[in-house]
Amino acid sequence: MAEKEESGEAGEDKTELQIIKELVDELYTFRDCYFETHGVEEAVRKDGDVKQKMEQTLKKLEEKEDGLKHKAEFLLQKGRCLNVAADFSADAEECLSQAVKLDPRLVEAWNILGDQYWKKGDLIASKNCFTGALQREKNKVSLRNLSMLLRQLPAASDDEHGKHVLESVDLARDAVQLDLSDGTSWCILGNAYLSMFFLCGQNPQFSQQALSAYAKSAADRIASSTPDLHFNRANLFHYEELFGCALEGYSRAAALDPNWKEPPEKEKQLLEHLDKVTELTRNKGKVKTRRLRTMLSSLNTSALGPCSSPQFSSPSGRVGSLEPRPLSSLAQGHNAGVAAMGKVVFSLASQGHVAFTFGMVDSEETCMAVMVYNTANSWGVLIGDSVVIPEPNVKRHLIEHKDKSYDFKSIRVDSPLLLFVNGKKQNVQSQIPTSISYQGH
Structure with a gap:
C-alpha cells in the first residue's frame, strides 16, 4: 500500500514538473517568436518584454518549488528560465551547478551551464560542459555549441586555429544531421563554412555552402528573426559583391535589433561607397579633359608587360599572349584571352576594408x-598609373535599396598579384588575405 501511495506522489510530482517545463517553454516561445505577435517597429521593446516575462515565469516557478521531490529537474528549469536573457546570471549558474551535481545525467543542464560559463567568459569551463554532455548523449545543442566555441578559442598557431575551424565544420554538420529542420544549427553551419572559406584560400565552394546553409536558416521561423543571421550573411554578400542583398541584410538586422549599432553603420558605409564609386566612374574621377588626354596619350601596348609574351600564363591557366580590348567590348563574366588596359583616375580605400577600389579609363575614354x-x-x-588586368571578370550591378538605385559595371580582381601596374607584376607583400568578422557564434 505504501508503495502505491509513493508512486502516486511521484506521478503528481511529475505532473507539477511538466507544468513548470511548459511555463519555461512558453517563455522561450515568447522570446523566439516575438515578431509573430509584435511588429518589427516594436523591436526596441523586445529585451525589456522578455525580461518582464522571465520575472513573471520565475515567480510562478518559485510558487511551485516547495515540496517538489525532483529537485534537480526543478533547478534545471529555473536555470533555463534565467538563461533566457543574453547576459550572464550568477543565479542561473548556481541553479545549474546544483542540478548537475544532483543528477549528472541531465544533458540539458550541462548545455545551459556551458552557455552561462560562455556568457561569463570562461571558455574552458564552457567547453568542458559541452564535451561532458556529448559523452552522455549525442545531441545537436552540444555539437553546435562546441562548433561555435572552437572558433573562438585562442589558438597558439595558425595550424591550431585551422584545426579548430575544420573540427567546427564537422561538429556543425553533425548537429544539422541530427535535425535537418533546425534553423539555428543551419546558421551555425553557415558561420563555420564562412570561417572555412577564408581559411582555405577563399575556395568558392565554401562560400556557396555558407550561403546555402544561411538560406536554410532564413527559411526557419525562429532563426529568421535572429539579427546575427542577417548580419553575417550580409557580410558574405558584401564580399561576393551581391551589394543589394548585403544592404537588405544589414537593414533587416538593424530592424530586428535597433540597439545594435554595427548593422546600420555597415549599411550606411556601403551606400556611401556605392555613391562615390558611381559618381566618380560617371565623371571619370573628375579629371579635367586636357589632363585626361595627356594621361591617355602615354598609354600604349608597352604597359602590357609580360602579358604580351606568347609564354604568358593567365590566372585561368591559359598560356599565350593576351589581346588588349577596350572596356566597352568586355562581356559580363570572365573574358578569356584578353586584357583590360587603362589609366587610374581615382582610388578609394574601402571603409570596412573589403576591397580597394579604383577607376580606370581606357583609350576610348570609357571609365x-x-x-x-x-x-x-x-x-x-596612384592617379596616372597604367594598369593591365589579365582576363578581367566583369560584373554589372543593378541595385535598388530604399530610395537609392545604382546601375554600373565593375571588374573584380581577387588579388593585387593578378594586376600589372606600369608594366610590373606586384610583389608578394602587396597581398594579405582578407577576413570578415561575423557576429555571435
Missing part, C-alpha cells in the same frame, strides 16, 4: 570601377 581584394594596407595605385 570602369575595379575592385581589388586581399590587398595589404600599404598597397595602392
Whole structure:
C-alpha cells in the first residue's frame, strides 16, 4: 500500500514538473517568436518584454518549488528560465551547478551551464560542459555549441586555429544531421563554412555552402528573426559583391535589433561607397579633359608587360599572349584571352576594408570601377598609373535599396598579384588575405 501511495506522489510530482517545463517553454516561445505577435517597429521593446516575462515565469516557478521531490529537474528549469536573457546570471549558474551535481545525467543542464560559463567568459569551463554532455548523449545543442566555441578559442598557431575551424565544420554538420529542420544549427553551419572559406584560400565552394546553409536558416521561423543571421550573411554578400542583398541584410538586422549599432553603420558605409564609386566612374574621377588626354596619350601596348609574351600564363591557366580590348567590348563574366588596359583616375580605400577600389579609363575614354581584394594596407595605385588586368571578370550591378538605385559595371580582381601596374607584376607583400568578422557564434 505504501508503495502505491509513493508512486502516486511521484506521478503528481511529475505532473507539477511538466507544468513548470511548459511555463519555461512558453517563455522561450515568447522570446523566439516575438515578431509573430509584435511588429518589427516594436523591436526596441523586445529585451525589456522578455525580461518582464522571465520575472513573471520565475515567480510562478518559485510558487511551485516547495515540496517538489525532483529537485534537480526543478533547478534545471529555473536555470533555463534565467538563461533566457543574453547576459550572464550568477543565479542561473548556481541553479545549474546544483542540478548537475544532483543528477549528472541531465544533458540539458550541462548545455545551459556551458552557455552561462560562455556568457561569463570562461571558455574552458564552457567547453568542458559541452564535451561532458556529448559523452552522455549525442545531441545537436552540444555539437553546435562546441562548433561555435572552437572558433573562438585562442589558438597558439595558425595550424591550431585551422584545426579548430575544420573540427567546427564537422561538429556543425553533425548537429544539422541530427535535425535537418533546425534553423539555428543551419546558421551555425553557415558561420563555420564562412570561417572555412577564408581559411582555405577563399575556395568558392565554401562560400556557396555558407550561403546555402544561411538560406536554410532564413527559411526557419525562429532563426529568421535572429539579427546575427542577417548580419553575417550580409557580410558574405558584401564580399561576393551581391551589394543589394548585403544592404537588405544589414537593414533587416538593424530592424530586428535597433540597439545594435554595427548593422546600420555597415549599411550606411556601403551606400556611401556605392555613391562615390558611381559618381566618380560617371565623371571619370573628375579629371579635367586636357589632363585626361595627356594621361591617355602615354598609354600604349608597352604597359602590357609580360602579358604580351606568347609564354604568358593567365590566372585561368591559359598560356599565350593576351589581346588588349577596350572596356566597352568586355562581356559580363570572365573574358578569356584578353586584357583590360587603362589609366587610374581615382582610388578609394574601402571603409570596412573589403576591397580597394579604383577607376580606370581606357583609350576610348570609357571609365570602369575595379575592385581589388586581399590587398595589404600599404598597397595602392596612384592617379596616372597604367594598369593591365589579365582576363578581367566583369560584373554589372543593378541595385535598388530604399530610395537609392545604382546601375554600373565593375571588374573584380581577387588579388593585387593578378594586376600589372606600369608594366610590373606586384610583389608578394602587396597581398594579405582578407577576413570578415561575423557576429555571435
